[in-house]
Amino acid sequence: MEVAxxxxxxxxxxxxxxxxxLPQPxxxxxxxxxxxxxxxERHYQFFAGDTILLPRNQLGRMSKLPLAGQPCIAISVVFRKEKLQQYYTENQLATSQRHGAELMVLGEHPLLKSLFNSLQPYFELADALPGDIAALKVEEAIRVLRVIDPQVDLLLGHFEEPGKLDLVSFMEQNYCFNLPLEKFGYLTGRSLTTFKKDFRKAYNSTPGKWLTRKRLELAHYQISEKKRKPSEVYLDAGFEDLSHFSYAFKKHFGYSPGSL
Incomplete structure (x- = not known):
C-alpha cells in the first residue's frame, strides 16, 4: 500500500x-x-511549531511522545522521487550530485506557516488529502522550501542510489538500529549476498551473531555504567521487545539485566 x-x-x-x-524525503x-x-551522529528533540525536512535513506530512530497532556500530532508532506524528478526537469533545475545527508531543521517562516495553515482544514474531513489536492500541495511545499533555503536542492534533488561504503565503518556507527540485513546491505551499496560475504571477511562472523553481541554489550554498558533501566535501554540497543532482550541478555551474560 502506497503512503499518502x-x-x-x-x-x-x-x-x-x-x-x-525513508525511501523518499x-x-x-x-x-x-x-x-x-x-x-x-546526533540526538534531536522537536516540539509543537517545529518543522523538519528528512532526507531519504538516512538511518535513525524516531520516537513520538505525548507532552503536557497532548498526544504527538504531526503533519507530513512526502516527496516521491518521480514527482521531484518531474519538478526539477520541468523547471530546468540542475539536480545535485552531492547529498546533504543530515536532516534540516527549518526556522519559522511566513510561507511555511501559510502552507501548514492551509492544510489543517482538510484534516477535519480525513487523515490524508485527496490525491489531486495533495499533488498541488506537494509542489507548493517544494517551491516554499526552495525560497526559504536553496540548499534544499542538495536533499530534494539527489536521486542517486547509495554507493559502496566502507562496511566496517558503517556497521560500527549503525549497529544499534534494528534493520533487516537487506537494508544494511542496501545502505552500504551491496546486495544481500555481497554484504554477507564482505561481512564475514571483515569480522569472521555472521551479521546476526555480531549484531546481537554488539547490541548486548551496549545495553550492558548503559545499565551497569549509566544506571539506566532495562525498559529504557532495549529499544536504543536495537531490540524489538523487552522479553526478547531479557532472554538474549541472560543467555549471553548468564544473569538477567534486572540483576544489575
Whole structure:
C-alpha cells in the first residue's frame, strides 16, 4: 500500500518508537507533543511549531511522545522521487550530485506557516488529502522550501542510489538500529549476498551473531555504567521487545539485566 503524500498522524501511546529510514524525503511539522530523532551522529528533540525536512535513506530512530497532556500530532508532506524528478526537469533545475545527508531543521517562516495553515482544514474531513489536492500541495511545499533555503536542492534533488561504503565503518556507527540485513546491505551499496560475504571477511562472523553481541554489550554498558533501566535501554540497543532482550541478555551474560 502506497503512503499518502500529505497526511496527519496522531500517536497517543506513552512511547512510540520505530526505526527511521525513508525511501523518499519528507517535510514534517509538529502540531503537538514531542518527537525525538536519533541518528548515528546526533540526538534531536522537536516540539509543537517545529518543522523538519528528512532526507531519504538516512538511518535513525524516531520516537513520538505525548507532552503536557497532548498526544504527538504531526503533519507530513512526502516527496516521491518521480514527482521531484518531474519538478526539477520541468523547471530546468540542475539536480545535485552531492547529498546533504543530515536532516534540516527549518526556522519559522511566513510561507511555511501559510502552507501548514492551509492544510489543517482538510484534516477535519480525513487523515490524508485527496490525491489531486495533495499533488498541488506537494509542489507548493517544494517551491516554499526552495525560497526559504536553496540548499534544499542538495536533499530534494539527489536521486542517486547509495554507493559502496566502507562496511566496517558503517556497521560500527549503525549497529544499534534494528534493520533487516537487506537494508544494511542496501545502505552500504551491496546486495544481500555481497554484504554477507564482505561481512564475514571483515569480522569472521555472521551479521546476526555480531549484531546481537554488539547490541548486548551496549545495553550492558548503559545499565551497569549509566544506571539506566532495562525498559529504557532495549529499544536504543536495537531490540524489538523487552522479553526478547531479557532472554538474549541472560543467555549471553548468564544473569538477567534486572540483576544489575
Amino acid at each position: 503524500e500529505v497526511f496527519i498522524a496522531c500517536k497517543k501511546e506513552t512511547h512510540y518508537s520505530r526505526e527511521l529510514i 519528507a517535510l514534517v511539522h509538529i502540531v503537538s507533543g514531542e518527537m525525538r530523532i536519533v541518528t548515528a
